[in-house]
Every structure is written in structure tokens, then in C-alpha cells.
Amino acid sequence: MTKGLKQKIREQVAPDFEKIEVALEYHLNPNVELVREIASHLLFSGGKRLRPLLMIHSARLCGYNNGFEIEFSLIFEYLHAATLLHDDVVDEADIRRGKKAAHTKWSAPKVVLTGDFLLALSLDIAAKTKEPDIISVIAKITRDMAQGEIDQLEKKGKLDLSEKKYLKIIERKTAVLIQGACQSGAILAKTNKEKEDALSQYGFHLGMAFQMADDLLDYTASAKDLGKNPGADMREGKLTLPLIHSLSNASLKDKDWMQDAIAATEFNPDQFRKLKEKLFIYKGIEYTKNRAQDHVQKAKVCLDGFDDCPSKQILCLIADYSVERKV
């Protein structure tokens, strides 16, 4: 089923996807070779181009046909890459047990500056839209993401994170960027406030679902599918919804055991397997799946006011895919 969904989306977005790849490469033409190398390493390692595709189809759904949606959609891929690079530095500093993220090939200063460079690239394209509201969206995204990361840094290792605080963290960490891409598509198309809000809300719910699915995969996916060992969030001291919900439902004894397992300094595969069992027993997995599905449903409802068209179909498929994907 999931493979079918993925295949379906791929087929429908294939022409745009290729144009995005070409344009990403074309605009990445800085004078400093090192910037190019670091940026390319991240940008051309098989990204889904979710954010550009969302902006393109949001714009088209609102009737945009001025021909610049591919170029303008790069705003959100470069911005996404910039935030990933800065997050790398943030996570690197908090690495536990001396393990460095595999993709950290360069020093922190170089990574920070390359992030700044990509943000500048994003801004440069955004200025070309001549839409100040898109700049405001980018400012909001950048501010929220920075605040969210700082918030998460402060909360790391805390075993009593509430669901409410978790939701605020993932909103800032993931949803605002996806929301901003969809909203900017609507702004570009100069649509009315109602449709802009609908697409903004679609993006918000999609982003929330997307991050919840990510947090689920960290417990349920295989190391092979994930490309890294499962349980990474827990080992980095990040409590996510499957754990938060299970902890709140667990017996006192199991809660104590789980908290010890989370706080353990040595990774123990048997302990991790047992912890995962608890997440099923105390319904953390099921609950997170349901919350993610709720967001998918809400996302799709936001599209109700739009006439049926290929872009609407794609946005619906992407909503379904956000929680059904295996990676």
C-alpha cells in the first residue's frame, strides 16, 4: 500500500521534481568551493523535495500560472537545508557517549557559515518574488525554528516533558517550515485570505503528522530502512510522543523502569527491545499513530474548499503518505 502511494506521488511529480533538481544545482554557484562542497553534500543526497513540491502545488491550486513556481520553490529547500546544517551543529555539541553524527564531516564553523550562505540564497530568491509577506513567513520560520531548537536543548534529558510542550516543540521544529511553504504558494498566487489560511492550516497539520510519523519510525522502523539505529531520539535525551504517552499510562513500577532505561548511559539492545514492548503495552505507539492520523484528516479537510485538480490530488496523496511512509 505504502509503496503504491509513494510510486503514485513520484509519477505525478516527476516533471517538477527533475526541474527542481536542475534549479537547485544551478543556483548553488558560490565563489567558495568549500561552501559548494558542504552544501552539495546535504542537498544532493536524495532529498524528497517535499517543501518545494508543496509550494509549487499550493501555488497551482490557487491558480498561479506565471511560470516561476519552480524557481521560487527553491526558497524552501535552501531554507530547509540551512536549518538542517545549523541543527547539525546544535546536535553535535550535545552528542552523548562520544558518538558523532556520521554526516558531520566538517568543522562546526564551516557548517554554520554554509548554513548562513544557504539562508542568504533562500532570501535572494524570496526577494525576487516581490512579496513582502513571503519574507515575513521566512522570518517567522527562522525565528520559530531557532526558538524551538533552543527550547529543545533546554529540555533535553528531562523525563517529565508534557504532551503540550512536545506539541509546541514539533510545531516549531517541523510544522512551521512546511506550513510556510504551503502558505507562500498561496501568497505567490495572490489568492484570497481564506484560501491562504486554508493552505497554511493544511501545511501545519501535514507538518505535525510528518513529525509524529518521524518520531514513531524512530521506534518502529528497522535500522536498514532508517539508515541509522532506531532509538536515536531517546539516546539524545529527546522525549517524543510514543514515550511521553506511555510514561503517563504506565504503572509506577514500569514508569520507574522506563525512566531508568531512557536515562541509561550505555545502549543495551535487549533493554531497548523491552522498552519498545512497553510502548506497545501502554499504547504510546497506537496513540501517536492516531494523533498523526487526526492531523492527516484535518489537513485534507483544509483542501475541501478547492476545486478538484491534479495539484489537489497530489496534496491529498502527500498527506496520506506523511504517516504511511517507511522512511
Added chain:
Amino acid sequence: MTKGLKQKIREQVAPDFEKIEVALEYHLNPNVELVREIASHLLFSGGKRLRPLLMIHSARLCGYNNGFEIEFSLIFEYLHAATLLHDDVVDEADIRRGKKAAHTKWSAPKVVLTGDFLLALSLDIAAKTKEPDIISVIAKITRDMAQGEIDQLEKKGKLDLSEKKYLKIIERKTAVLIQGACQSGAILAKTNKEKEDALSQYGFHLGMAFQMADDLLDYTASAKDLGKNPGADMREGKLTLPLIHSLSNASLKDKDWMQDAIAATEFNPDQFRKLKEKLFIYKGIEYTKNRAQDHVQKAKVCLDGFDDCPSKQILCLIADYSVERKV
């Protein structure tokens, strides 16, 4: 003389200066206390507010009178603060002999994220100008500064930096931001291209003079005036114009001695004193002063086409001050 100049500028900009301070404080109202704390530490430690003042008076010189120049001028103080924070992280990583910059009170991730937050604040205000060209200016500044810093990182410790490459580095590191502030004032006032270019060029030359004066002070100022030990650039492996010019003029024997002194891992006050003597003997100090003065003259010539007014006087005074200051 210098004190008189400083006093004169202070008196003339006093009302704007106070309004800038109030506005900087007002806009710095994030939800995360830590961001506020780190940003405040940098923003409210006695800044000259050079960049906002330049934007304000460039705008007024071009006849702007819509009343928002104070608020919009914050763009360049927040942007400046953001780049300083990211530079902190860059310099920290390359610290030599285990000495950490005194102002580095927080971890690199927090400093990077606070920099991102301030950049977002800058963008948010820039979006309110509804001038896409100002966004393009910010994008260019951010890109150039990131590239310049990376370039400087790569060149660190190299003893054969040419004057040409030095000029490119200081242009990106300092001049583009000052240039951008002046140019944006002109854009805000919706003046003609000729006047916008004139103010942009004024800012470029002012920025070059400003950085050369900074590089001179690192050798000629007292530790007390400087607030840190002189010779910091050299100890960080950064070759600046006084050294570059002296090296190119020195006898082979003295050149060898100087290169050894620069590359020395231990700081030796006697050696530093002797090195400074060489900078006078081989005219590195004099040459740098002259080049800085050339830029000041060129900056002032750029203002010729404007009618006389208080803002023109202030911009002229700032140009003179840029090389005559003691700190």
C-alpha cells in the same frame, strides 16, 4: 581632535541614538528567556549604533520623511549582531593556545541559534519596508559575509596573503554590511539610481576605511583603549595590511624573522614590541593609514552630489571619525 570629533557626532545624533536604544529593546521580545539574555549581552554593551545611524541619515539625505527610519534602521543592528554571534563561534573553534574569547559565555549551539533568531528579527523588520531590494541587499550581505568568513578560515595561518586578497576579505567581512545600510536608506527614500549608487559607494569606502583603522588599532592602540591585548589578529593567524605591506618591503633577513614571530606559538611581549617596530620601519603602519585615508576621501566625494543638510554633515563627520578613532 578625535575627542572633539566624537563629541560632535554624539551631540548631533543624540536624539536618534536614544530612540534606537528604545526600539532595539522593544523589538527584542522573544518567548525564550535565554535568547533574550544572549542577545542582550551583545546588543546592550555600549554599541556605537553606526549601522542604524548610517541608514537613518542616508534615508534623510535622500529626502525620506515617512517617519519609520528609526524602526527600519534596526534591520542593520540586528543583522550586525547576528553576524557577530556567528563569528564568535567561528573564531572560538580556531582559538589558539587554548584561550577562549572572554565574551563567549554560552555554548556554540546556543550562540548559533540566537544569531539565527536575530537574523529573523532583522528580516521581519525588513519585510515591513515592503522593499524587495532591501531584502536583496540583506541576502547579499549574508552571503558575502559567510563566504568572507569561510575564506578567512581557509587563509588562517598563511603567511603569504596578498594585499588584493586582504582587500577582498575586509570588503566581505565589514564593508558590505556598512554599504548595505547606506544603500538601504536610499532605497527606503525611493531616490534615483544615481543617488543610491553614490550612497552605496560612500558606505563601501567608509567600511573599508573602518576595517583598515581597526586593523591598525590592533597594533597601535593600548590594551586599555582596545579592551583586549593588541596583536590579537596576528595571534589568531590573521594577516592584515600593516603586516602584509611590511613583509613585502622587508629585507630577506627581517622577513624571515617577522614570519617566525608571527608563527610563534608562545606570545612574547618583547618580540611583539620588536615586530611593531618593523611595521613602522617598513612603513606598514603608514601605508595602511594612507590607504584608509584614501577611502575616507573617496567616501566624502560620494556625498558631493547631495545638498548640504544636517545628515550630510553627520555622514562626513562619521567618515573622518572612522580613521581617527582610538577605539
